[in-house]
Amino acid sequence: MVFLMKIGVIAIQGAVSEHVDALKRALAERGEDAEVVTIKHKGIVPECSGIVIPGGESTTLCRLLAREGIAEEMKEAAAKGVPILGTCAGLIVLAKEGDEQVAKTSQELLGIMDTKVNRNAFGRQRESFEAELELEILDSPYSGIFIRAPAIVSCGPDVKVLSRLDGFIIAAEQDNVMALSFHPELTEDMRIHQYFLDKVFTYIRPN
Amino acid sequence: MDFEKLRHGTELIKRGFAKMQKGGVIMDVTNPEQAKIAEEAGAVAVMALQAVPADIRKEGGVARMADPEIVQQIIDTVTIPVMAKARIGHFVEAEIMEALGVDMVDESEVLTPADPFYHIDKTQFTVPFVCGARNLGEALRRINEGAAMIRTKGEAGTGDVSQAVKHMKQIQGEIRELAGKTREELIMVARDIEAPIELVIETGQMQRLPVVNFAAGGVATPADAALMMRLGADGVFVGSGIFKAENPEKMAKAIVEAVNNYDDPAKLAKISKGIGSGMKGISVDTIPKEEALQERGW
Numbered sequence: 001m002v003f004l005m006k007i008g009v010i011a012i013q014g015a016v017s018e019h020v021d022a023l024k025r026a027l028a029e030r031g032e033d034a035e036v037v038t039i040k041h042k043g044i045v046p047e048c049s050g051i052v053i054p055g056g057e058s059t060t061l062c063r064l065l066a067r068e069g070i071a072e073e074m075k076e077a078a079a080k081g082v083p084i085l086g087t088c089a090g091l092i093v094l095a096k097e098g099d100e101q102v103a104k105t106s107q108e109l110l111g112i113m114d115t116k117v118n119r120n121a122f123g124r125q126r127e128s129f130e131a132e133l134e135l136e137i138l139d140s141p142y143s144g145i146f147i148r149a150p151a152i153v154s155c156g157p158d159v160k161v162l163s164r165l166d167g168f169i170i171a172a173e174q175d176n177v178m179a180l181s182f183h184p185e186l187t188e189d190m191r192i193h194q195y196f197l198d199k200v201f202t203y204i205r206p207n
Numbered sequence: 208m209d210f211e212k213l214r215h216g217t218e219l220i221k222r223g224f225a226k227m228q229k230g231g232v233i234m235d236v237t238n239p240e241q242a243k244i245a246e247e248a249g250a251v252a253v254m255a256l257q258a259v260p261a262d263i264r265k266e267g268g269v270a271r272m273a274d275p276e277i278v279q280q281i282i283d284t285v286t287i288p289v290m291a292k293a294r295i296g297h298f299v300e301a302e303i304m305e306a307l308g309v310d311m312v313d314e315s316e317v318l319t320p321a322d323p324f325y326h327i328d329k330t331q332f333t334v335p336f337v338c339g340a341r342n343l344g345e346a347l348r349r350i351n352e353g354a355a356m357i358r359t360k361g362e363a364g365t366g367d368v369s370q371a372v373k374h375m376k377q378i379q380g381e382i383r384e385l386a387g388k389t390r391e392e393l394i395m396v397a398r399d400i401e402a403p404i405e406l407v408i409e410t411g412q413m414q415r416l417p418v419v420n421f422a423a424g425g426v427a428t429p430a431d432a433a434l435m436m437r438l439g440a441d442g443v444f445v446g447s448g449i450f451k452a453e454n455p456e457k458m459a460k461a462i463v464e465a466v467n468n469y470d471d472p473a474k475l476a477k478i479s480k481g482i483g484s485g486m487k488g489i490s491v492d493t494i495p496k497e498e499a500l501q502e503r504g505w
Contacts, residue, residue, distance in 0.1 A: 013231045013251060014229060015226045015227060015229065016229065018226060040467065056227050056230070057287050059286055060251050060463075063249045064249060088227070101286045119286060120286070124288075125311065125334060125335065126308065127215065128223075128224065129213035129220065130213070145219060145223055147223050148224070183223060186223050
């Protein structure tokens with residue numbers, strides 16, 4: 001039997017199918033084969049060689065990740081070195097510390113990244129925007145989609161800042177874990193997913 | 208960074224917001240206390256309104272947008288998005304809600320329509336809109352006017368899920384029928400259902416609506432919510448079903464869990480236990496056609 005690598009998308013709520021489609025497109029682009037699975041319950045995370053936490057409502061995501069028992073598995077996967085990509089709400093879920101908004105709803109953050117976040121750094125939906133971004137990991141501008149977007153306000157020494165906007169950190173990585181304020185799954189531009197897949201393939205094929 | 212270059216209220220931003228709600232439950236609330244309960248339970252957003260549909264139905268009279276004071280209090284209380292209803296065609300109510308900072312406006316048949324001919328031109332707003340629909344033509348007309356999200360109309364305030372089921376199946380059946388049709392046949396369909404040809408073609412190709420499609424109108428129990436998800440809804444609006452239930456906290460939490468586990472009957476059984484009784488409700492068959500909320504809008 002052929003072993004097929006699995007890449008999981010946390011499927012509690014939010015832009016799940018968009019990330020699944022984006023990953024499949026990115027895999028096809030590089031001519032690689034992997035199974036893209038959705039993670040709704042306990043027991044799937046340990047089988048995955050890469051995990052995406054999609055955008056959605058962070059309050060809801062954190063609550064259900066804890067209730068379903070996925071939160072603990074995520075922490076273990078991160079410690080093992082499994083590449084993880086968190087977009088928008090995912091950036092909050094991965095953080096160590098939130099702002100008063102996060103505290104207000106007693107969200108259980110995973111604390112995988114040494115970051116402090118601001119839940120709605122760029123305001124409400126009417127302030128949501130698209131903008132051209134400069135990203136450390138890409139050689140030309142990238143069109144970012146920010147929807148009630150959060151941002152990183154401060155981070156520890158192990159976190160590498162990949163992009164800033166208006167004083168906020170909007171893209172960062174810490175070893176195998178990457179967090180973005182915006183939504184790469186809503187665009188046709190596959191470069192961010194390719195960057196994530198680079199990490200995934202390096203993880204499973206270290207040489 | 209040049210902030211002049213930020214692009215607000217684009218179609219991508221509006222439809223993207225709706226996509227972030229997928230797989231979630233949006234709950235009707237009438238005050239900050241209820242909003243808090245909804246957020247605690249794991250709702251992805253709350254819908255602020257003056258009275259839940261069951262009470263609107265009972266009280267009669269003209270139903271308008273919610274008191275801006277209360278909407279503001281709800282916005283200040285919760286961290287999740289706040290939606291609010293405006294009357295069909297009442298673009299000023301929608302502007303007021305946008306000015307308050309509401310994240311999405313529901314141009315809703317639950318309120319008394321303000322215009323007998325036209326829906327709001329939603330393309331003129333920065334804030335995204337959700338609109339009700341009973342069939343594909345209605346859904347595509349709303350999308351053409353700028354709606355970023357569609358929901359079934361169902362029959363609000365009844366606790367009877369049958370109309371939401373009917374509308375969901377109707378829309379999906381019509382989408383399936385588009386598959387395999389030639390361009391000229393699609394043009395004929397567009398004419399029949401009074402929808403723009405480009406949207407009919409796009410829907411046929413994608414085999415789904417071009418925007419997120421939620422279930423609404425009569426969802427009252429965890430099983431109802433799971434049923435709508437099984438029928439292909441992207442998520443669920445629950446109106447009177449929560450705060451007219453015996454135990455709103457338990458019902459709210461159970462409905463959220465049911466949407467997350469809609470395809471697992473064993474879990475649904477567990478979720479449905481010990482949550483108290485659902486809203487009493489009224490059977491749709493007993494409502495005269497002229498009192499049906501779903502007949503509003505066109």
